[in-house]
Amino acid sequence: MGKRKKGATVQKTVRKPGSAIRPKGAFARLIEWAGRRIWLVATALFALSFAVRLLLSFWSGPMVQIVYPDETRFFDIARSLAENGEILVRGIPASFQKILYPLLITPAFLVSGDQIAQMDIIRTINCLLVSSTVFPVLMLAKRLTPNRTVALAALLVTVTLPDMAYSATLMSESLYMPLCLWLFYFASCALSEQEQIKRLIYFAALGFAAYLVYFTKEIGAAFVVAACLLLVFDTIRSNRWQGPRRARDQNTLPAQTQNKLPPRDQNALSALAQNAFSALALLAAFFGAFLVLKLTLFQGMGNTYALDTNDHLALSALSSPSVFLYLAYSAIVLSIAAILSFYAAPALLTAYGYGSMDESNKKTFLFTALSFLVMAGAIAYTLSIREDLGEPIPRLHMRFFAPLVIPLMIQCLDFLFSKNNPMSGKPFSKAFIAAVAVFCAAAIALIPSGSSTGYLMDHFTLKAAYAVESFMFPVGPFTVNTLFMLFKIFLVALAVLCIYLVVRKKKAVPVIAMLLCSVLLINAFDNFMSYTSIRRLKTADFSMSGAYDPDATHLELAFSAEAKEFAYDIVGALVSTNERLRSLGGTAIVFMHPELAPYTDTYLDQRAFPVQPGELYALAVLNGGQVRLADQPVWEGNRYNSNYLNLNTWKRGLLTADYIVTLSTPEESHPFLNVEIVYENWPFAILRNLDPSVIHIEL
Numbered sequence: 001m002g003k004r005k006k007g008a009t010v011q012k013t014v015r016k017p018g019s020a021i022r023p024k025g026a027f028a029r030l031i032e033w034a035g036r037r038i039w040l041v042a043t044a045l046f047a048l049s050f051a052v053r054l055l056l057s058f059w060s061g062p063m064v065q066i067v068y069p070d071e072t073r074f075f076d077i078a079r080s081l082a083e084n085g086e087i088l089v090r091g092i093p094a095s096f097q098k099i100l101y102p103l104l105i106t107p108a109f110l111v112s113g114d115q116i117a118q119m120d121i122i123r124t125i126n127c128l129l130v131s132s133t134v135f136p137v138l139m140l141a142k143r144l145t146p147n148r149t150v151a152l153a154a155l156l157v158t159v160t161l162p163d164m165a166y167s168a169t170l171m172s173e174s175l176y177m178p179l180c181l182w183l184f185y186f187a188s189c190a191l192s193e194q195e196q197i198k199r200l201i202y203f204a205a206l207g208f209a210a211y212l213v214y215f216t217k218e219i220g221a222a223f224v225v226a227a228c229l230l231l232v233f234d235t236i237r238s239n240r241w242q243g244p245r246r247a248r249d250q251n252t253l254p255a256q257t258q259n260k261l262p263p264r265d266q267n268a269l270s271a272l273a274q275n276a277f278s279a280l281a282l283l284a285a286f287f288g289a290f291l292v293l294k295l296t297l298f299q300g301m302g303n304t305y306a307l308d309t310n311d312h313l314a315l316s317a318l319s320s321p322s323v324f325l326y327l328a329y330s331a332i333v334l335s336i337a338a339i340l341s342f343y344a345a346p347a348l349l350t351a352y353g354y355g356s357m358d359e360s361n362k363k364t365f366l367f368t369a370l371s372f373l374v375m376a377g378a379i380a381y382t383l384s385i386r387e388d389l390g391e392p393i394p395r396l397h398m399r400f401f402a403p404l405v406i407p408l409m410i411q412c413l414d415f416l417f418s419k420n421n422p423m424s425g426k427p428f429s430k431a432f433i434a435a436v437a438v439f440c441a442a443a444i445a446l447i448p449s450g451s452s453t454g455y456l457m458d459h460f461t462l463k464a465a466y467a468v469e470s471f472m473f474p475v476g477p478f479t480v481n482t483l484f485m486l487f488k489i490f491l492v493a494l495a496v497l498c499i500y501l502v503v504r505k506k507k508a509v510p511v512i513a514m515l516l517c518s519v520l521l522i523n524a525f526d527n528f529m530s531y532t533s534i535r536r537l538k539t540a541d542f543s544m545s546g547a548y549d550p551d552a553t554h555l556e557l558a559f560s561a562e563a564k565e566f567a568y569d570i571v572g573a574l575v576s577t578n579e580r581l582r583s584l585g586g587t588a589i590v591f592m593h594p595e596l597a598p599y600t601d602t603y604l605d606q607r608a609f610p611v612q613p614g615e616l617y618a619l620a621v622l623n624g625g626q627v628r629l630a631d632q633p634v635w636e637g638n639r640y641n642s643n644y645l646n647l648n649t650w651k652r653g654l655l656t657a658d659y660i661v662t663l664s665t666p667e668e669s670h671p672f673l674n675v676e677i678v679y680e681n682w683p684f685a686i687l688r689n690l691d692p693s694v695i696h697i698e699l
Helices: 026-036 040-058 070-084 100-105 107-111 115-132 134-144 146-160 162-168 174-192 197-214 218-238 243-251 263-294 323-342 345-358 357-385 402-417 429-448 478-502 509-540 554-557 561-584 596-601 613-622 649-653
Strands: 587-592 606-610 627-630 659-663 675-681 685-690 692-698
Touching: 026 040, 026 146, 040 134, 040 162, 040 509, 070 107, 070 197, 100 107, 100 115, 100 146, 100 174, 100 197, 100 402, 107 115, 107 146, 115 174, 134 146, 134 174, 134 345, 134 402, 146 402, 146 509, 162 174, 162 509, 174 243, 174 357, 174 402, 197 218, 197 263, 218 263, 323 357, 323 402, 323 429, 345 357, 345 402, 345 429, 345 692, 357 402, 357 649, 402 509, 478 587, 509 554, 509 561, 561 596, 561 659, 561 675, 561 685, 596 606, 606 613, 613 627
Parallel strands: 587 606, 587 659
Antiparallel strands: 627 692, 659 685, 675 685
């Protein structure tokens, strides 16, 4: 049984050149069933992502500010908009204009007066926002490829992206991600539309979407620049009426037609006019929205980034050739890190398959690539040369690049699954092999000194929050993060293997499946590290907590139930303290241990002004133990040296202090004189300042 008779012919299944290799079996039928119900699958993934992200957000601990000054701005502006309709940070009028995210979480302060309930509502809004990313991703995938398997894979990658862990924070990335994907959808529509009226409508929608991103984060302007550059490039590429080419064409025409405009010139003029009108629609929508808000809500306000102490927009920063060199170096490092954080394969595969794309997909890829390059340059100019100049590795701000991985992933998978791939049979070019080799060498060179550069919130895709050698197992001189980075570089080799199998018409499905599984594995690890790192920052880094162990590993601290319980005890005590502070009225300063700043900044009213203990002591020493609030000069310092938006905020906005909120524990007594205790709730106390214009400190 099962044996073939001797001499019997075997009927072979011959695959036509370029046809897709379809996997068989139950899994293939499941994929086919899901593909036919793609919107149902997307909705189910949205609901699942929302539920899981919300549970992880609660698991990560109480909602507090752990990123300064970003979360301080967003939270305080949302609270002040709800309370009095003003844009205030620490009770002081602010010129910060990226307030779309604060506007969306403002209802949390209107719905409930319970502070803990307010934070839970913000969690819910965040999880809804990041999970909604699946819908623009699906629409973008349907626009870029008819292959439903590609759309399903893109949805799976999207819902597992580690950047969705921002939903457990007060960062605007929860809104930035879905807005960017809507922007890419409108860009794809605009770049593929042939009918002029619809094209103009789509470009206007793209301009408005770009402004919404800009209304959320300043980097949104990069998309407008990228779109304009693409239109210029497309016009140049379509330009067939340049001098030498026109002369050559005219010489090949009959004499009676040499003075007439060739058809290709007419097409070039048509492309020029079409792109010019498209650019006008794009810029009109962007700057129209910009001017409306600038003349109303933001009237009289300057640019926040130009007004701060670093002046992120001033050309004066480019003061020497060395700064120019560091600018270029930073842009290159950011680009390499971003490609690596994109799992390497999508960028490499899509670039290699560029020649096999249709015209609209080529334009979408170019828009993504230009956005990537403009972002790298903008970050290097506004941040790296001002904050990291001279550092071997600049901070890796991968959170700005995160949304760009999705369109690259869609086009990468479309290239791999293409039924009629014109690249089939073509050998690797020497330029491509050299580019891959240079990229791998540069990425490996960056690992020893740069794999853990940056703060936790700079990137969740290059996990580098805590490089703890004993994270899971001893690894000698290497950290687990370094080994994991090397695993990401392994994906480069996997991507090259995929290309080889596709172009040589070999069975690539197992390797493609391995590539997807590797991406999902990386996402799972990065999600795990992200949420444990957030939980540790929120709950476990209190030296004053009895549960704190300085010798504990990252996992032991993050999973400490005692530390989380202590954090919620702190929140409960602060909520009660804040209610009493409200009933007392007046203004107060908050003199607090730095470890508790995220909690006091979040759960105490804006009438409570935080101060730096060290600075207050220094002022007291200079003035014989007295700090007269009205007489203090503005301190001109770098706000990035402080946990607070600006060290002088409390002095500019506070002329009198009726109360002082401080710690009151046996281990840490307060240093204030001429005060009386009016309220105690471990570990906090409210002191009445008997001379509100002066703070008396025991030296």
